[in-house]
Amino acid sequence: MSLQSEIGTFVAAVLNYFDTAVQQAAVVGTPYLALGKPPEVFDYTGMIRISGKRKGVVYFTAPKGMLSVMLMRMQETDMSDANLRDLVGEVANTLSGNARKDFGRNFIISTPSVVAGSSTTIGYSPDTRPIVVPIDWRAYHANLVVCLN
Amino acid sequence: MKRRRYDIDFAQIMPILVATMFAAVLTLLLTLGIQRAAQLQSASGALQLASELRSLPQYFATELTLVQRGLESRTFVGEPIDDIATARDGFDKALARIDRDLEAAGLGGNAEIQRIRGALDAAWQRYSPLLVATGRHKGTPYADTLTGSRLNSTGRALKADVDEALAQQEAATRDVGGALKDLATGLQNAVGDRGRSLRTFLVIGAAVAALLLALMLYFSLRSRRAAADARRAERQVADILGTVREGLFLLDRNLALGAVHSASLTRILHTEVVHGSSFEELLRPLVPAKTLATAMKFVNLLWKEKVHEDLIDTVNPLSQIEVQFSRAGSGAESRHLSFAFKRVKSAGGQGEHLLGIVTDVTDRVQIARELEQSKADNLAQLDLVMQLLQVPGAQLQAFVRDSDMALRKGNAILKQPGREESELRSKLNGVFREVHTIKGEAGGLGLGSVAARVHQLEESLAALRERKTLDGNDFIPIVVKLDELMSYLGGVGQFADRLAEVQPKGDTLKSVVPPLLANQVLEASEPPLEQLLAQVVSETASAEAKRVTLKCRGLDAIPAPYRRAAKDILIHMARNAVVHGIEAPDARLAASKPDTAQVRVSFEATGNDGYVLTVEDDGQGLPFERILDTALRKGLVSPADAARMERPAVYGLIFRPGFSTAEQVTEHAGRGVGLDSVSQTVRSLGGSIGIATTDGKFTRFRMKLPLPGGKLTATHAA
Amino acid sequence: MNAARPHRLMIVDDSNIMRRKIERSQELPNVEIVGSAGNGREALELHASSHPTLVTMDLTMPEMDGIECVEQLVGRDPDIRILVISALADKATAIEALEKGASGFLCKPFTERQLNDALVKLIEG
Numbered sequence: 004m005s006l007q008s009e010i011g012t013f014v015a016a017v018l019n020y021f022d023t024a025v026q027q028a029a030v031v032g033t034p035y036l037a038l039g040k041p042p043e044v045f046d047y048t049g050m051i052r053i054s055g056k057r058k059g060v061v062y063f064t065a066p067k068g069m070l071s072v073m074l075m076r077m078q079e080t081d082m083s084d085a086n087l088r089d090l091v092g093e094v095a096n097t098l099s100g101n102a103r104k105d106f107g108r109n110f111i112i113s114t115p116s117v118v119a120g121s122s123t124t125i126g127y128s129p130d131t132r133p134i135v136v137p138i139d140w141r142a143y144h145a146n147l148v149v150c151l152n
Numbered sequence: 153m154k155r156r157r158y159d160i161d162f163a164q165i166m167p168i169l170v171a172t173m174f175a176a177v178l179t180l181l182l183t184l185g186i187q188r189a190a191q192l193q194s195a196s197g198a199l200q201l202a203s204e205l206r207s208l209p210q211y212f213a214t215e216l217t218l219v220q221r222g223l224e225s226r227t228f229v230g231e232p233i234d235d236i237a238t239a240r241d242g243f244d245k246a247l248a249r250i251d252r253d254l255e256a257a258g259l260g261g262n263a264e265i266q267r268i269r270g271a272l273d274a275a276w277q278r279y280s281p282l283l284v285a286t287g288r289h290k291g292t293p294y295a296d297t298l299t300g301s302r303l304n305s306t307g308r309a310l311k312a313d314v315d316e317a318l319a320q321q322e323a324a325t326r327d328v329g330g331a332l333k334d335l336a337t338g339l340q341n342a343v344g345d346r347g348r349s350l351r352t353f354l355v356i357g358a359a360v361a362a363l364l365l366a367l368m369l370y371f372s373l374r375s376r377r378a379a380a381d382a383r384r385a386e387r388q389v390a391d392i393l394g395t396v397r398e399g400l401f402l403l404d405r406n407l408a409l410g411a412v413h414s415a416s417l418t419r420i421l422h423t424e425v426v427h428g429s430s431f432e433e434l435l436r437p438l439v440p441a442k443t444l445a446t447a448m449k450f451v452n453l454l455w456k457e458k459v460h461e462d463l464i465d466t467v468n469p470l471s472q473i474e475v476q477f478s479r480a481g482s483g484a485e486s487r488h489l490s491f492a493f494k495r496v497k498s499a500g501g502q503g504e505h506l507l508g509i510v511t512d513v514t515d516r517v518q519i520a521r522e523l524e525q526s527k528a529d530n531l532a533q534l535d536l537v538m539q540l541l542q543v544p545g546a547q548l549q550a551f552v553r554d555s556d557m558a559l560r561k562g563n564a565i566l567k568q569p570g571r572e573e574s575e576l577r578s579k580l581n582g583v584f585r586e587v588h589t590i591k592g593e594a595g596g597l598g599l600g601s602v603a604a605r606v607h608q609l610e611e612s613l614a615a616l617r618e619r620k621t622l623d624g625n626d627f628i629p630i631v632v633k634l635d636e637l638m639s640y641l642g643g644v645g646q647f648a649d650r651l652a653e654v655q656p657k658g659d660t661l662k663s664v665v666p667p668l669l670a671n672q673v674l675e676a677s678e679p680p681l682e683q684l685l686a687q688v689v690s691e692t693a694s695a696e697a698k699r700v701t702l703k704c705r706g707l708d709a710i711p712a713p714y715r716r717a718a719k720d721i722l723i724h725m726a727r728n729a730v731v732h733g734i735e736a737p738d739a740r741l742a743a744s745k746p747d748t749a750q751v752r753v754s755f756e757a758t759g760n761d762g763y764v765l766t767v768e769d770d771g772q773g774l775p776f777e778r779i780l781d782t783a784l785r786k787g788l789v790s791p792a793d794a795a796r797m798e799r800p801a802v803y804g805l806i807f808r809p810g811f812s813t814a815e816q817v818t819e820h821a822g823r824g825v826g827l828d829s830v831s832q833t834v835r836s837l838g839g840s841i842g843i844a845t846t847d848g849k850f851t852r853f854r855m856k857l858p859l860p861g862g863k864l865t866a867t868h869a870a
Numbered sequence: 871m872n873a874a875r876p877h878r879l880m881i882v883d884d885s886n887i888m889r890r891k892i893e894r895s896q897e898l899p900n901v902e903i904v905g906s907a908g909n910g911r912e913a914l915e916l917h918a919s920s921h922p923t924l925v926t927m928d929l930t931m932p933e934m935d936g937i938e939c940v941e942q943l944v945g946r947d948p949d950i951r952i953l954v955i956s957a958l959a960d961k962a963t964a965i966e967a968l969e970k971g972a973s974g975f976l977c978k979p980f981t982e983r984q985l986n987d988a989l990v991k992l993i994e995g
Contacts, residue, residue, distance in 0.1 A: 007632045008486075014625060031624030033579055034631040035566035036638070132635050136624070139571060446962045453968045460991050463953065463974020467964040 006057075009102075010034070010149050013061055014136055016101040017147050020094055021140060025076050032137030042135045042148050044121050046070070047087050049095030052113040053102065059151035060127050061102070063094045069143035084119065092117045128152055167371035174364035181357035188350040191257045195346055198253035199339040201246050206332045208243055209325035212236060212283060216321065219286065219314045226294050226301040229310075237287040240280060247276065250335075259342055268334040275327030282317040282324070286310065399510035402496070407431045407451060410505060420489065420512050422477045431508070438475040438489070447491075454493055454506055461495055468492070472513065488517040536601035540644065543597050545652030546836060547720055550829030551597055552645035555590045559638055562586040566631065576622040583630065584613045588695045589727060592688045596723030605640055609633040681707045681719050688723050689751060692730040699737050699747055700730050705754040710763075713860040717833050718765060722753055724830050725767040725853055733771035733851050743848060745770070762839075762859045768852040774803055774845040786811065803843045807831035875902035877993055880922035882906070882913040882939065883955070884931040892926055892955075895982040898989055910934025914942055922950070924992060927972065929956040929963055937967050944971030951992045955980070 014031055021029040047070055050062030070087045079086060095115030102112050118125070125148075127133060133150035215232045222229035251269075259265045293307030303311060389412075393400065399417030402410030411427045418425055425434065431451070435444055446469040453459050465471070470491035477485050490513045496505040540548060565582040568575075587610050594603040612629050619626065682704045693700040710718045729751045734740075737747035752768045776799060783789045783805045789797065805811055806827050834841050839857040844850075879901050881892045889906045896903060904920040907913035909931040916922070925943060929936035936954065943950050952972040954964060964975050973995075976988045 005632075006635075007629050010628050010632065011625070014628065030571055032569070032571055033566045033576065033624050033627040036563045036631060036635055038560055038563060132638065134631050134635065135567075136628070137569075442962075446965055449965045449969060450961075453965065456968070458951070458971065458973050458995075459968055460974040460995065462991050463976065463988055464968060466977045467961045467968070467975050469961045469965075 006149075006151060009057070009151065010134060010136070012101050013098055013147060013149055016097045017063060017094060017138060020097050021138075024093070025073050025140075027076060027140070029138050029140040032139055034134055034136040037133040037135050037148070041124060041127070042133050042146060044123055044125060045145065046119065046121055047091040048118050048123065048125065049091035049093070049098075049115055050118070050125065051095055051099045051102065051115050053111070053151060054113075055111045057151040058128065059131060059149075060125060061098055061147075061149050061151070062125060063091065063098065063138075063145065063147050065091060065094075065138075065145035066121075066143060069140060069145055072141065072143070088117045088119060167368065167375060170364055170367040170371060174361065174368055177357065177360050177364060181354070181361060185350070185354060185357070188346065188353065192343060192346050192350060194253040194256035195259060195339055195343045198250045198257060198259075199336060199343055201250050201253070202332050202336040202339055205243060205246055206329055206336065208239060209279075209321075209328045211239055212279075213318070213321045213325060215239070216286070216314055216318050220311070220318060223293060223303065223307060223311050223314065226303075229293065233287055233289075233310075236283055240283045240287075243276065243280070247273070257342070257346070259339075262338075262342060265335070265338045265342060268331060268338050272328065272331030272335055275324065275331045279320065279324035279328055282313070282320055285313040286317055289313070397511070399508075401425065401508045401510075403431050403451070403493075403506040403508055404504070405455060407448070407506075409434065417510065420510055435470075439470075439473055443469055443473065451493060451506065454495055461493075465492075472517070486514075487512055488514045532601045532604070536599070536644070537647075539597075539599045539601055540647055540651065543599065544716065545648055545654075547597065547717075547829075547833060548648035549645070549652055550832065551593055551599070552641055552648050554593065554829060555641050556638070556645070558586040558590050559634060559641070563631075563634060566627065566634075571624070573622055576624075576627075577617075579627075580613060580616055580622070583634075584610065584617070585695055585731070587613060588691065589731070592691055592727055593723060596684060596688060597720060599644075602641075602644060605637060609637055681710070681715070681722065684719065685722055685726050685753060689726050689730055692727045696731060696734075697736065698730060698734050698749065700734060700749045700751055702726070703750060703752045705752070706756050707753065709757070710755050711860055714763070714837065714857060717837055718755065721765065721830050721833055721855065722767065724827075726751055726753060728827065729767060729769035729771065729851070733769035733773075735772050739772075758856075760859070761856075763857045765855040765857060766852060767855075768850060770850050773847040773849055773851055774806070774843070776802055776847075779803065779805055783808075783811065800843070803845065807841065875900055877901045877924050878904045878920065878922045879924040879926070879989075880904055880907065880913065880916055880920070881926050882908075882910070882931070882936070883926070883928040884908050885928070888928065888955075892985065895985045896989065897982070898986060898993075900993070901989065908932075910936065910939030910942070913939050914946075917943060917946065921947075924989065925950060925952040926955050926976075927952050927967070929954060929967060937963070937970055940967050940972050941970040951995070953988055953992050 018029055018031065021027060043064075045064045046067040048062050048064040050060055052060050067087060070090050071082045074082060074086060074090060092115050095117065099112050099115050127150040131150050131152045133148050136147040136149065138145045138147055215236045218232040219229045219236075221227075222232065254260055254262075254265060254269070289306050289310045291306050293303060293310050294301040295304035295307075393412060393414040396414045397416055399414055399420040401413040401417055404410065408428050408430055409425060413425050421434065421438070423434070423437075432444065432448055435447060439447065450464070450467060450469055453464060454461060468491070470489075472488060472490050474486055474488050477487060490511045492509045492511075494507045494509070496507050543551070562583040565579050565586070568579065570576065570579060587606060591603050591606040591610060594600075594606060609630070612633055616622065616626055616630070685704060685707075686702050689700055689702045707718075707722075730749075734749040734751070735743070735745075740747050740749065750770050752766070754766045755763060756766075757763050780789075780794055780797070780802050783802075784791060784794055788805060788808050788811060807830070808828060811828065831841055834855050834857070837857055839855055842854040842856070844852040844854070877898075877900055879896065881889050881903065883889045883892070883906070886908075889908075893903055893906070901924065904922050905916045907916045911933045913925070913927075914934075927936045927940060931939075936956070940952055940954070943952065948971075952967075953974050953976055954967045954972045955976045956964060968975065974988060974992055976984065980988075
């Protein structure tokens with residue numbers, strides 16, 4: 004599989020999550036490369052690590068406000084830190100699920116993990132350029148970052 | 153074939169035949185057995201009677217003697233006479249019974265027995281009347297007298313009959329007894345024969361029945377084994393169909409799907425396969441209508457007796473097809489499938505089915521593509537090295553720097569927040585412009601491989617431009633290619649750095665590459681400069697939607713040592729002139745200028761001091777304020793300095809490294825890509841650059857170059 | 871008719887080079903080449919005079935193209951066996967020729983071996 008179709012898979016997974024779980028479509032912005040400095044990290048980040056034929060990290064990072072409104076849309080009243088982590092982890096889960104399904108045996112995909120806080124840095128290999136796919140939803144802005152070599 | 157069919161039928165009929173025979177034989181056997189047994193019983197009855205009768209002559213003799221004695225002693229003789237009559241009657245009846253038994257025993261026609269029977273009858277007929285006679289006398293045989301009783305007439309007649317009978321007794325006993333003995337013997341023999349034959353018959357019959365039973369068992373076992381074999385075969389077929397990786401299916405003459413297919417078929421085709429549904433419907437969602445029509449024609453060809461199936465493999469339109477399977481939630485997946493078809497000859501010799509074999513060859517196709525790609529890559533790499541060796545290291549470094557900057561600029565355009573369709577289109581155009589610039593420069597430097605690589609990205613961008621609608625997803629291929637291109641140029645950059653280390657300044661790697669080869673490559677790959685520039689200008693103009701004519705003068709006169717450098721400088725400057733100097737046609741018209749702009753390039757000798765290379769456009773002139781703003785923003789000058797700076801000094805800023813950066817994304821923000829590299833090149837040749845410009849009228853760059861070998865100090869003259 | 875060579879081959883191709891290549895390549899002992907034609911019309915004339923049993927047929931030719939020629943030849947002799955030889959630009963065209971009665975297809979360019987194998991299969995039916 005080409006990097007292009009792999010990214011397509013991840014983007015489709017995130018969009019599908021918005022369509023089905025949140026029941027309100029998100030819009031994909033123009034993807035770009037994070038050059039020089041690491042891509043922006045928002046309040047909550049759900050990520051999967053991939054090894055095998057390709058190595059790297061894929062993560063969905065979103066601000067707290069966005070996640071809270073998403074929870075509301077999902078009829079959830081508890082906006083606690085734990086719930087916000089759950090939600091972002093859920094998105095990472097769909098990334099992982101789709102990756103497993105589509106990429107098959109050539110990939111080893113970690114179980115999703117969640118980090119909170121916009122000051123965290125997410126490690127990636129210095130010789131790769133992360134591809135940032137902006138995900139816009141309502142007035143909010145999240146990023147899907149694919150960093151695979 | 154015929155023989156085989158016979159075998160099959162025979163095998164099927166045999167068990168039935170044997171069972172029928174078995175039943176028939178058994179019935180026959182039982183019927184005949186019962187009959188024979190009854191006959192035997194009758195013969196035995198006759199034999200017994202005959203044996204019993206053998207004592208009768210003696211009985212008669214005794215009774216007759218009793219009568220005789222009785223008569224002599226004048227006692228009552230009625231009892232023995234009655235006994236004789238009864239016994240004689242019994243004899244008659246017994247004879248009749250023997251006849252019946254003989255008839256029943258099937259001995260009625262037996263000559264020996266009948267002869268004996270005849271003799272018996274004759275003897276009895278001779279004897280019987282004598283006995284009858286003894287019974288014919290009525291009344292008492294005595295007459296009482298004083299001296300006692302004496303025989304009366306009746307008595308005397310009786311005595312005469314009795315005497316007569318006794319006189320014949322010996323002969324009668326002999327004859328009747330002999331005949332009875334013979335009859336008994338004959339019957340015994342007959343019974344023995346009958347018994348033996350019955351036994352033989354039963355033995356043979358039982359043997360035949362046993363044989364038939366054995367045959368029946370054999371066939372039943374065989375059919376059971378055949379059934380077991382068939383079940384096992386069925387299971388094995390099911391196992392094969394369940395395991396085989398290929399999708400196997402059968403088609404009948406109507407191209408309807410057969411009852412069985414391999415489990416893989418549904419997996420490969422991502423759909424349920426229904427027995428009896430049409431192959432055409434199965435294919436319809438997978439292939440375009442035209443391919444479908446051709447495919448159905450092709451499959452139908454296989455029914456044509458005349459067509460040789462091995463000779464039409466190559467026209468199979470389904471031999472390799474790319475299909476899209478949509479999947480819930482994750483878009484579409486592209487797979488490569490290969491269909492093959494074989495006629496299936498059944499036992500009847502007719503092609504009754506087509507075996508369809510479908511394989512997912514995606515991996516194979518991808519490997520083949522990757523191989524091809526890597527082969528092409530290797531060749532491209534060799535080409536690339538050859539091309540890179542022709543370019544001075546410093547120039548190559550400048551190119552890489554500029555390209556990197558252009559790509560960063562493109563990336564920065566992508567990073568901008570716009571999501572609207574129109575914004576996406578303007579992003580697309582912006583990126584296109586940056587990429588196109590790199591392509592032109594690569595072409596200008598003779599880096600065909602690099603240009604081809606950049607061209608791929610440009611193609612993707614051009615394809616997006618053609619789209620009716622655009623969204624962020626469509627840019628994924630762009631950003632991936634951008635990434636690849638950055639890596640690629642990174643590699644070129646490393647090469648350039650190494651090259652710069654080993655090359656003498658301003659020289660190509662002629663010392664490394666054998667001169668002859670280097671020259672050959674140079675000669676072969678270099679079109680005239682004027683033509684090259686015309687191409688660069690026209691390509692840039694069309695990318696920018698501007699109208700430009702190029703006028704060149706004296707370029708043929710550029711001395712050999714300067715050709716390479718002049719070419720790079722001119723390509724750079726000419727493109728910059730089109731991109732930044734010249735306005736869009738409507739802006740020009742609005743400013744009362746002809747919509748077609750002019751770029752003029754000239755090279756002339758200036759007496760003894762050297763040459764002047766001029767690039768001039770009749771565009772909008774250098775935007776003084778904006779250059780100053782940018783320089784301030786970039787920290788190239790302090791606000792205090794800026795306030796004091798004269799115009800020429802401000803214009804000079806555009807040659808400063810770092811002036812143009814990836815953040816400058818709009819068309820008019822700056823003088824664009826890499827003028828610092830031009831300036832570096834000029835200075836490395838010992839020359840200088842001068843700028844003349846008037847707002848809204850023109851911009852002119854004059855590059856003074858010393859005579860080759862001569863030395864001028866590197867200065868900026870405004 | 872030549873008893874040793876019961877199969878009579880006609881070559882139909884508008885290219886001289888191709889015709890000669892087929893002539894040179896054909897090495898089956900039981901095949902006699904009865905002639906070559908440069909287009910469909912010539913092929914029909916040659917068929918009338920020399921009664922070939924086998925034909926190699928190019929598809930794109932002037933005057934009368936291969937498909938029409940196949941149709942006419944099969945109309946005259948239903949038993950004639952035709953091998954279409956063409957560069958496979960369009961599978962649909964090749965299939966059309968087979969529908970009209972050709973028996974097989976050989977893709978240009980081909981090796982001598984491929985041609986002979988194909989002719990053997992053509993003869994075997």
